[in-house]
Amino acid sequence: MYYADLVKTWGDVPARFDPIKTETLYLPKTSRDSIYKKLIADLGEAENLVAWPNESSATNDVEHISKAFVKGFRARLCMNAAGYSQYPDGIHRSTDPDLSVEKLYPIALQECQDVINSGTVHLQPSFETVFKNNCQDVITAGNEALWEIPFSDGRGRMLFTFAVRHKSVDQFTGQARGGQAGPLPFMYYDYNSQDTRRDVTCVPYYWGVADPNTGIAQQELSDIDTWYFGKYRYEWMSRYVTSTNDDGVNKIYMRYAEVVLMAAEAANELNGPSAAAPYLKMIRERAFPQSAWAQEVDDYINGLTTKDAMFNAIVNENKLEFTGEMVRKESLIRWNLLKNKLDEAKAKMYNLRARTGEYADVPSKIYYDYADDGVTLKMYGLNRGETDDKSGDYAYNTTWADPSNLVDTKVESIYAQDPDAHEFWPIWQVFIDASNGKLTNDYGY
Numbered sequence: 061m062y063y064a065d066l067v068k069t070w071g072d073v074p075a076r077f078d079p080i081k082t083e084t085l086y087l088p089k090t091s092r093d094s095i096y097k098k099l100i101a102d103l104g105e106a107e108n109l110v111a112w113p114n115e116s117s118a119t120n121d122v123e124h125i126s127k128a129f130v131k132g133f134r135a136r137l138c139m140n141a142a143g144y145s146q147y148p149d150g151i152h153r154s155t156d157p158d159l160s161v162e163k164l165y166p167i168a169l170q171e172c173q174d175v176i177n178s179g180t181v182h183l184q185p186s187f188e189t190v191f192k193n194n195c196q197d198v199i200t201a202g203n204e205a206l207w208e209i210p211f212s213d214g215r216g217r218m219l220f221t222f223a224v225r226h227k228s229v230d231q232f233t234g235q236a237r238g239g240q241a242g243p244l245p246f247m248y249y250d251y252n253s254q255d256t257r258r259d260v261t262c263v264p265y266y267w268g269v270a271d272p273n274t275g276i277a278q279q280e281l282s283d284i285d286t287w288y289f290g291k292y293r294y295e296w297m298s299r300y301v302t303s304t305n306d307d308g309v310n311k312i313y314m315r316y317a318e319v320v321l322m323a324a325e326a327a328n329e330l331n332g333p334s335a336a337a338p339y340l341k342m343i344r345e346r347a348f349p350q351s352a353w354a355q356e357v358d359d360y361i362n363g364l365t366t367k368d369a370m371f372n373a374i375v376n377e378n379k380l381e382f383t384g385e386m387v388r389k390e391s392l393i394r395w396n397l398l399k400n401k402l403d404e405a406k407a408k409m410y411n412l413r414a415r416t417g418e419y420a421d422v423p424s425k426i427y428y429d430y431a432d433d434g435v436t437l438k439m440y441g442l443n444r445g446e447t448d449d450k451s452g453d454y455a456y457n458t459t460w461a462d463p464s465n466l467v468d469t470k471v472e473s474i475y476a477q478d479p480d481a482h483e484f485w486p487i488w489q490v491f492i493d494a495s496n497g498k499l500t501n502d503y504g505y
Contacts, residue, residue: 063075063095063098064133064136064137068140069484069485070487071146071504072089072092073089074087074088074089074499075098086498087498088498088499093141093159096140097141097156097158097159103130104134106130107127107134107171110125110130111127112180113126113201114180115127119201121199121200121201122200122201122203122310123208124207125207126180126201126206126207127178128178128180128319132171132175132319133206134171135167135168136314138164138167138171139164139165139322139326140390140394141154141164143396144393144395144396145393146480146481146484151483165329165330168326169327172320175316175319176319183204183316183320183346184346187346187347190204190205190315191292191293194309195219195296195297196298205315206313206314206315206316206319207313208310208313209310209311209313210310211306213299213303214305215306216308219237219294219309220238220306220307221238222240222384223288223292223307224238224265224267224290224294224295225237225238225239225266225267225288226266226294227267227268228267228268228269228270229270229275230275231270231276232277232300234300234302235302237307238288239288242287242288242289242384243262243289243384244287245284245412245466246411247261247383248287249412249444250408251380253443254349254352255348255356255380256349257347257380260290261291261384262287264282264287265281265437267279267295278437279435279436280437281426284412284460285465285466289384291384291385292309297309312385317381318382320342321343323336323339324340325371327339328371328374329367329371332370333367333369336374337364340361340370340377341361344357344360347381360373375395406471406472423441423444424459424460426439426442427440427441427450427454427456428457429455430455440454442460481504482505483504484504484505487499487500
């Protein structure tokens with residue numbers, strides 16, 4: 061896992077798989093190709109040495125490694141190793157025949173099918189439940205999370221960093237944090253309005269300063285340029301966080317939905333769209349209410365008649381499924397779509413600001429008030445096409461898509477330098493200085 065994260069972040073790094081000796085104290089960077097081969101081989105051995113979820117006492121929670129995770133993780137690394145990434149001579153797939161699509165995609169597909177056919181894990185019927193369980197420290201194996209980085213109550217910053225913002229200590233948290241990052245504003249409108257993932261993922265409000273007498277805070281409408289990741293919420297927790305620094309909520313490192321979508325992608329590449337369709341269907345059926353399945357599942361999937369159409373649908377489904385889970389960049393790199401999708405994001409932001417093109421029906425005014433509980437917002441004008449005058453039904457209204465909130469400099473900050481020339485982090489100067497001249501930042505930064 062450490063090396064998978066190192067390669068994902070820095071590209072080529074020194075490879076150490078044996079105890080350090082005097083002669084190996086200082087090492088240059090090793091090609092990620094050889095590291096991938098080592099990891100894929102080791103995981104192929106490891107999957108035979110560990111039980112399925114709940115098959116033994118050692119695998120009855122997701123804070124410990126199970127066969128389902130090892131197989132899913134191996135599939136992820138096969139897809140990454142066979143994909144595109146930045147090398148000294150440019151962006152391309154590996155030239156090592158052992159890391160070809162033809163060699164690794166069948167391995168990835170088999171690993172994913174093994175997990176799916178095992179019946180030991182499943183998609184939660186409710187998308188929201190996946191993240192409520194995470195916030196409530198539910199670590200029982202056999203659900204959707206395959207493995208989580210475990211944190212004690214006073215460690216870890218998942219909610220501290222990514223949760224819906226709380227401006228003060230209030231009825232839900234003793235830690236006034238969250239909201240350091242959130243989805244781009246157009247994401248809400250890229251979801252179908254019936255997609256149950258939308259309102260779980262994209263939150264347009266924060267929790268304001270609590271009343272000093274009651275300690276109770278209300279939801280307050282944010283501007284269109286500031287959304288929050290709703291997958292992480294203090295208000296869903298079963299604990300009351302009092303730490304000033306950390307929150308103790310685990311990081312979901314991999315969930316079963318990723319295995320299903322990797323199966324779809326590998327099956328499409330190897331056997332065409334009809335082979336991928338059953339896996340994509342699993343994800344779409346969970347995302348939509350059954351009343352919408354005829355159009356949003358069956359008709360949608362039946363319309364994907366070519367490999368390219370299915371591939372593009374899978375790329376889009378990954379976006380809708382995993383927003384805010386910090387897996388998108390790695391996938392875009394291996395698809396060679398990083399700059400393409402970031403440029404697309406800029407264009408979407410400008411169109412949203414002007415309410416043109418695909419965002420022409422986004423309302424310019426939003427009406428809002430409080431529900432009977434006095435703290436929860438109720439709104440009209442958030443959804444496409446909600447343009448009626450509701451002044452008589454709501455106490456407040458505001459211009460929602462105000463261009464002044466989406467200035468050019470903010471949109472352009474989606475990236476500062478060419479992403480195709482900067483796929484990786486630089487090795488930090490402190491490590492270069494201590495490397496005895498072995499390490500340099502020569503590309504990709």
